[in-house]
Amino acid sequence: MPEVKDTTQAAAPAQEAAQTSQPAPAAPPRPPVKKPAGKGKKKMIKRLIALAVIAAIVGGAGFGMWYLVFREDSATSKPLTDVARINTIQSVVQGYGTAVPKESAAITLNAAGTVDEVYVTVGQTVFAGQELYTIDSQAARDNLQKAQEEMNKLLEEANNLTVRAPFAGKLMDVQEFQPDQEVSVGAKVATLVNDRKLKLSLYFSYAYEHDVRAGQSVQVTVPAVMRSFTGHVEKVNKVSYISPEGAVHFEVVIVFDNPGTLTEGMDAAAVLTAADGSEIYPYQNGQTQFYETREILSKASGPIIGQGNLLNYANVREGEELLYLGSSTIDEKIQNQQVELDKATEAMDNFNAVAPIDGQVFSCTLEPGQNVKEGDTVITISNTTTMVVDIQVDSRNIGFIQAGMTMELTDDYGNPVMGTVTNVAMQGEVGTGTTTYPVTLEVDNSGGTIYNGSWLNYKLVTAESVDCITVPNQCIKRVNDVNGEARTVVFIQADSKPDNAVEIDPSSLGEGEGGKLPTSADGFWPVPVTTGLSDVYNCEITEGLEVDTIVFTGWGSGQEDGMGGGLMIG
Secondary structure, eight states, rough: OOOOHHHHHHHHHHHHHHHHOOOOOOOOOOOOOOOTTTHHHHHHHHHHHHHHHHHHHHHHHHHHHHIIIIIOOOOTOOOEEEEOOEEEEEEEEEEEEEEEEEEEEEEESSOOOEEEEEOTTTTOOOTTTOOOEEEEEHHHHHHHHHHHHHHHHHHHHHHHTTEEESHHHHHEOOOOOTTEEOOOOTTTEEEHHHHHEEEEEEEEEEGGGGOOOTOOOEOOOOOOOOEEEEEEEEEEEEEEEOTTSEEEEEEEEEEOOOOOSSTTTEEEEEEETTTOEEEEOOSSSSEEEEEEEEEEOOOOOEEEEESOOOOOTTHHHHHEEEEEEOOOHHHHHHHHHHHHHHHHHHHHTTOBOOOOOSSSEEEEOHHHHEETTTEEEEEEEEEEEEEEEEEEEETGGGGGGGGTOOEEEEEETEEEEEEEEEEESSEEEEEEOOEEEEEHHHHOOTOOOTTTEEEEEEEEEEEEEEEEEEEGGGOOOOEEESOOOOEEEEEESSSSSOOOOOOOOOGGGTSTTTSOOOGGGGGGEEEEEEEEEEEESSSEEEEETTTTTTEEEEEEOSSSSTTTTSSOOO
């Protein structure tokens, strides 16, 4: 690069030339005469002409400086050189990232309310489970109750898709069903009877009203099987059954166990014993009845997807599944409602909040008596014991980064801290001409010296070559040989063609990186090289060059004297 101090010397001739090109001195002034009309206008025109002349002079001086100093001309430009040196070179990943707490939690209200108590202040250290504040919110309570009621309805609806036996007993009058048959709400499935017990309804004269009571032992006789069974009075109903003889009677309901051989509609008689030991007979015998009879009806609608023990006279248990109905929407409805219920529960919890994590209170907007509204973020807590730094690593170096490795970082004051790689993204982010990969680091901040938002500089040596041959980066040229093959070459200075020199496609001589390339007439020859690591300034040559070889770096204008023959970096 030309030195600035030389440009002032080169500019001097141009300035002198500009001075000699000025007009000749004006003639001696004439005696004053009377100003003619319109003379002021002519004076303005002269001033404009003078300004134009000055501008032309300055422009000419600038052009002369460029032409003499900065213009690169093949006739005046000289090749700049450097030498291949033994050096140590590193491939380094470096940059900066912003530190944020690894754990943060913000509490946002889902309903309005009034603040009752606030137990923490900004900057206070809290622990998970510690009380933060209490807020009274009728709206939150109403929302939770409504969400729970809606969930209960959906769960009941889902439960009703399975038809179950309401009690233990025997199925009768079972309906026939086919797979995928649509069943409507209220459709009869079967009749279920409890035949484990039988009951007998008899009428007794009111003369024995005070001799009959619930729980009283009774002997029941069934003539059809010629057996007697012990039962008890279940109920005494004070009704008025009037016999044809004009007597008034009350009802007594008697219950006894079915041994398994009795059924409904069998004639039966019963005899009670009065307090004095005398026998009490009913007005007339009765017939046995099932203890309980109920029609099983569908409580939901849908297609039949399965059946249980749905057969006439089948004995079933209480709660046993008899018929299965399908629904294409109930599961989705329950899932969606569960989300709403969770939100309502969380909202209610937020009105009597406890710290979700250990950490420090970063913000708290609450005061006792304050009215808060839905959507307000009222408190934030961050755990700064461990900080997280997100960095970007380019595609050339991402292969050197692995989870678990350590990386050196420094803060704004140059203090070193150590970070550990916790995550390396597999998917890159394509930018302008490059692809970068997000990498996450964790930094121990138990000392509390790193704050939220702090900038941290990072540096990682991914590879290193010691005592290797290096040349400046601008020495590396990529050209095509006469066969059209792409070559990486360095132009070396030599009196004659080296054995390993290659012939370059003539079209490459004016299209190399960094401008026109030298030729043998300039004393330089292209030799193929193999490159290794590179940094900002230098590139490692692993094959093709020897140390102290003079290499071409670029062109100069002849003003680089005193710069050691070229710009040497590294």
